[in-house]
Each structure stands twice: as C-alpha cells, then as structure tokens.
Amino acid sequence: MRATLQQLSDRSSDRLSDQSSDQSSDQSSTDSPAGEWELDPSAGSVTFTVRHLFFRTAAGTLPVRWGSAEIGGGRTVERLEVVVDPAGFDTGNPNRDTAVRGPRFLDSATFPEIRFTAGPLVAGGGGWEIPGQLTVRGTALPQSFTVDTAASTLDAAAGRIEVHATAEIDRHACGVGAKSALVGPRLSVRIKAVFIRRSLATGQRGNSGLRGREDVSEPAGSGRAGSGAEMPHRARPSYN
Template sequence: MSTAPATAAIPGYLAGTWRADPDRCEVAFSLRYLTFGTARGRFTGCDATIVTREEPRASAVTATVDVASIDTGNEKRDKHLRSADYLDAENHPTMSYRSTGIRRSADGWTVDGELTLHGVTRQVPLAVEPDGFGPGPSGGQQAGFTATARIDRRDFGITARTDGGGVLVGNKVSIRLLVRAALVR
C-alpha cells in the first residue's frame, strides 16, 4: 500500500470552498432512442458547491440542477421532456445531488452520493477525475472536475412509453459532468 498522500495524485490540489461557474459547467446526458439511435442533451441551469479538505476523502459536494433548463436542441422535444410524461418539471423543478463519501478507486476517485430526481432519491456513485487546480484566466484560483455516472430512469419513476406500448427511450442514461469552479474561501 502506498504511503504517498492522496493529494499527490491531484495536480495543484487546494483545500477550500469552490463555487461552480454556471457558464462553464455542463450536465450532459445520453440514452438510446427508438432502439436505433442515441438521444443527447444537457441541462443549462446548475448550481454546485464543492468543499475540498486537506484529506480529499473528507471533501463534499452538493449540486442542484434546474430540470426546466433541459436542452436537446429541439424545443418541441424539450417541452415534452419537461412534461409529466418524463421529468414532470412542474412538480419536480429541480434534481439534486449530495455526496455521502469520497474514496479512491482503481481508476481514480469515486464520489458516493444521493441523487434526487423526479421526487425519488437513490444512491448514485460518480466516477470523478480532478482536471486540476490553479490560477484562473481572470485571476483567483480555479478547479476543474469531470465526472460520469450511469442511472436507470425507471429507478426514479420515469417510465414513459409510446401510444402503442413500446419503449420510446432506453432505460439506461449516461451522465457526464464538466465542472469548472472558483475558490470562494
């Protein structure tokens, strides 16, 4: 077992409280569509706070995403996805994530946490890669993170079907997060 500190694997690591820059964050998703293609989209409204501790495993993250900010490049489809058939943005305007632990994994880091979507909370681990810490182009310190996860939409009560009863969209949703944050304290 290595005696090197966990921070040695993270270039420029800094402890502190970081606030995500909403203009430089992406919450993207993809899933199978009509059994022959892939549907892709993103949410443009995201608020996240990351608290990095001297010991990275003691760090934490919280995030909230505006469900109505969904953007697939097709307004008609986006309106349908906001409806009660899918995300039900009127009754569930946000989804949120709260970390419950951070651990080293074979490929880097895993953030264990709870995702609340469509009024349902489930454990969802995020495979996280710290992109680095350092001075930002406008001054101040910045940090970047990339994270991925995969969920089953049915676990969150999202079970829309076509009029004929066939599956319109796949069940497995791949999620990719790109987060750029500024040190606030």
C-alpha cells in the same frame, strides 16, 4: 478508502495538480485547497446520451444552477453538491423537450431541481468514485460518479478546480417516464463542474453569474422536504 486531492494528482500523472503541493510552514493559505468552494454555473455543463428508436441515439444538455464543495485540511473532499435545472432539458427537438419537461417525465414545474450531493471521494475499481445521492422528482437514490482524472485540474493558488465526471443513470429507478422499447432505460451522463474558491466567488458575483445557496429559492417540490433524514455534511441531490 478516502481519496485526497493529492492522491488524485498522483493518479492522473500530475494533470490534476496543486501548484503548491510541497507546502512550507509559512505558506500562504491561498496555496492550500482547504475551505469552501462555489460552482460557476456559466463554466459548467451536463451532457447526456440515451438510446432512442432502437439503434439511434439522442443527445442533449441540462443547465447547471449552482453548487458547492468543501475541502478538508488534509486535501480530502468532504462535501459536494450540484443542482441542475430540469426545465432547461434540451435535445434540440422542441416537441420532445416539452414532453420530457412535462408531468410524465421530469415534471419540472413540480420538481424544479435535480440535485446530487455526496461526501468524501473514495477509491473505486476503475478510478476515483464520488458516491452520493441523486434526487429526481423528489426521490433520492444512491448514485456514483466516476472522476475523469485525466481531464480534471486543480489550481489552488488561482482558486479554481475543474472536475469532469461520468455516470450511468437509470431513469426508471428515478421515476422518469414509463418503460418503452423506443427509449432506453439508461442515460450516459457527463458533468463538467468548475469550482471557484468562495472568497473569490463572493467578489465575482454579479459579473460572472456565480450564485450561492442563498441566491436560490427552495420550492416545496424541490425534493428537500420529506425525503428522509439529513446526513452530516450532505444535502440530498437530484438528477435525471
């Protein structure tokens, strides 16, 4: 079942709400969320936790590089893409962070992007799901994120969408590190992504740190080349 932003608004007790949900025929186009949106890296975050040393937990962050989304005229999220920088892996432990960025784990020098791309939101068993592909170390795998509708907000008139989503990611399936009793195989990931309407974001670049697709190079090891055929309205993602 394909989800629309209005349906998400209803599911979250109006916390994810468009200020102009009752549109009239002469309503300004800026009151509709339809169109292209760009992610604001300075307002986004990726945080994660993983079991470490048996019962202890390690927590850390990854910086968001850029992203984009496309919303259809029926308020359907048609496409979503978010790119994360593995070279910014940070748990506050310099030795561990250097090791994880290195060849045995994320290999950020060879694969400088972790990418998630997806198509339409769908209704899942526990809420709204974002099914897509996660590309880590050049390998694309199916991955879904669950939208936290209670924390997410939409203000089409102001040109701002804030999405909070969570996922459990298997690092072994992504080819990140060898199996070990000291480090758990699964990461609990939470993403905060703030999208600005592209017409507004274009004017804000240089002041807010917003970057579009054309501002980011596509290195040979990014995972875009040689990982399968392109899907309509989808790029391939990557993540850790």
